[in-house]
Amino acid sequence: MPSFPAFQSLIDTVQGALLLAQPASGRIISANQLAAILLATPHDELIGRPFRQFLRNPEDARQLQSLLDANSMVYNRRLELTTATGRHFEVQLSLREVMMEGSTALVISFSDRTESQLMSQLLTYEHQLVERSLNLVKSMKQEQKLKPADDDLTGVVSMPQLLSDAHAETGRIRRYGGDLAGMAVQLINIPQLIPQQDNGSARRHLLRLAGSLCVQSTRDSDQVARQEDDTFLVLLPNTNLEGAQELGRRLLLSLGQLTYLHQGQEHKAQACIGISALRLEENSPNAMLDRLHGALSLARIAGANQIHRQA
Numbered sequence: 001m002p003s004f005p006a007f008q009s010l011i012d013t014v015q016g017a018l019l020l021a022q023p024a025s026g027r028i029i030s031a032n033q034l035a036a037i038l039l040a041t042p043h044d045e046l047i048g049r050p051f052r053q054f055l056r057n058p059e060d061a062r063q064l065q066s067l068l069d070a071n072s073m074v075y076n077r078r079l080e081l082t083t084a085t086g087r088h089f090e091v092q093l094s095l096r097e098v099m100m101e102g103s104t105a106l107v108i109s110f111s112d113r114t115e116s117q118l119m120s121q122l123l124t125y126e127h128q129l130v131e132r133s134l135n136l137v138k139s140m141k142q143e144q145k146l147k148p149a150d151d152d153l154t155g156v157v158s159m160p161q162l163l164s165d166a167h168a169e170t171g172r173i174r175r176y177g178g179d180l181a182g183m184a185v186q187l188i189n190i191p192q193l194i195p196q197q198d199n200g201s202a203r204r205h206l207l208r209l210a211g212s213l214c215v216q217s218t219r220d221s222d223q224v225a226r227q228e229d230d231t232f233l234v235l236l237p238n239t240n241l242e243g244a245q246e247l248g249r250r251l252l253l254s255l256g257q258l259t260y261l262h263q264g265q266e267h268k269a270q271a272c273i274g275i276s277a278l279r280l281e282e283n284s285p286n287a288m289l290d291r292l293h294g295a296l297s298l299a300r301i302a303g304a305n306q307i308h309r310q311a
Helices: 005-011 032-038 058-073 113-146 149-154 157-178 200-217 241-256 288-303
Strands: 018-023 028-031 072-083 088-100 103-112 180-187 223-228 233-237 259-262 265-268 271-278 305-309
Touching: 005 032, 018 032, 032 103, 032 241, 058 072, 058 088, 088 271, 103 113, 157 180, 157 223, 157 233, 180 200, 180 288, 200 223, 200 233, 200 241, 233 241, 233 288, 241 271, 241 305, 271 288, 288 305
Parallel strands: 271 305
Antiparallel strands: 018 028, 018 103, 072 088, 088 103, 180 233, 180 271, 223 233, 259 265
16 A cells, blocks of 8 residues: 655645545554644654544444445544543544545544634623623613612612622622621602692602611611612611611601601601511522512501511
């Protein structure tokens, strides 16, 4: 069998790994440099070795021969090869028998799919990152639109920020321990906006003062967000139900001192508060936040300036 020295310089320019082998024994008689690199075998040592020793699954040798006998060639078959150092990698392999200088040679070509898979993963990650960035920008724009201007002055944060911090605090508690409580605070006698009668300045003023009092009554680590026009949520890290209820009492006293003029009459602000806390078995703050609204509803049923807690 000829060694095909004239083809060596030619096959070294082929894009992809290329081997020439004896059809009967499968012994490699020529190879390009990329094949030697991918198989982690010096080029001189690669010559003479049977190709089947680089197949990870010995059964693949029989299947390849059967396909070759039936179809005269095998095209882009996916299988795994093993390098001389024992590393496994996935390839797409093609082979066929060709006549060269009066002799038959088995031409084997393959390409490493690891690089293409990695590039595909990188492109997927890049796409996900771009999508997350676009969603974040969109969320920030919506947040800026929804957040009243007065909240920037009083220190009230947005609901998306409070919810994000609530999830982060829950994760911290699950890792290191601790407590987390929350309050839902609603003003129940704020003046309704009637365009024909007033411009809503009394209502806005009262809500601004209520938000400011909620922030002033809490610690720096606590957060206050406006959930609805007349309802505030307060997130209380490192606070249990008893601590939250004590804070609720003080906050009710402070809110009860607020007065406002509406249609020439002076009124005192009234509020209701619902309280709940994170349970030991909960891995998300969502259930606690739902209980807050249930507790607030029961406090409203009980009357003005009432607190109801739901464990």
